[in-house]
Amino acid sequence: MEDTFESACKHGENIKKFQSEYKEETIANMANILKILGEPSRMKIVLALSYGELCVFHIVEAVKSNQSAVSHQLRILKDNHIIKSRRDGQNIVYYLYDDHIMEILNLVKEHVEE
Amino acid sequence: MEDTFESACKHGENIKKFQSEYKEETIANMANILKILGEPSRMKIVLALSYGELCVFHIVEAVKSNQSAVSHQLRILKDNHIIKSRRDGQNIVYYLYDDHIMEILNLVKEHVEE
DNA sequence: CCGATATATGAATACTTGTTCATATCTACA
DNA sequence: TGTAGATATGAACAAGTATTCATATATCGG
DSSP: OOOSSOOSOOOHHHHHHHHHHSOHHHHHHHHHHHHHHSSHHHHHHHHHHTTSOEEHHHHHHHHTOOHHHHHHHHHHHHHTTSEEEEEETTEEEEEESOSHHHHHHHHHHHHHTO | OOOSSOOSOOOHHHHHHHHHHSOHHHHHHHHHHHHHHSSHHHHHHHHHHTTSOEEHHHHHHHHTOOHHHHHHHHHHHHHTTSEEEEEETTEEEEEESOSHHHHHHHHHHHHHTO
């Protein structure tokens, strides 16, 4: 059994394992969530909320940004099920969707702190 | 002690905890690594390499891309210490820098598969 | 109901970045 | 040493997106 088209490397079999374990859609979903978290403005919001729910006013304060920018990012985080919101009087209170995201971010923090 | 400027929410103290625990630089580094992984083209390369080292030729095959695009992304991954490379004859063989990245990606995979 | 406060939204802009194309570099081998 | 194979690089282009500005919506107190 001769492969007529072969590089010097001998690891072709592992490619099939990779391709069967990771479907395009899975990879797209994985990349998508990381892309969303991979923006300082959004990352800050998530980390701030990890200490407890906050209204928009306090989020703006925490991340030292402005109301409009924060509101746009909150929308993106909410659409992607990273945070949820509820109304509390005149305020909208935001909080994390679940603990899973923070498990990931804690690992990332360890990683960057070596 | 009266704060003259206060929203209806009562969670201001947590903001300080967040700000002292996460410095700007830490957040920037965390976001940076997630941004890098948050691109399907790069994510695929990393996942493919998690099954073992590969030369560029095989990476191109694994991720179904082309030589130049892959080479550019390999550079970015290498510059950010996500992968390393060594020469093996005519080939350059790429492999993961350490296990840490895959720990993160495994968590992410769990997350998207619910 | 009205004004004030809190939040969301849409359009426009500016910036970042992934891909492509062409070409350069480097290694092995005849 | 010259040629072929393997990989890297640079410039140009296209596409995506974060921020800003202006404005809209919604809630509460009086």
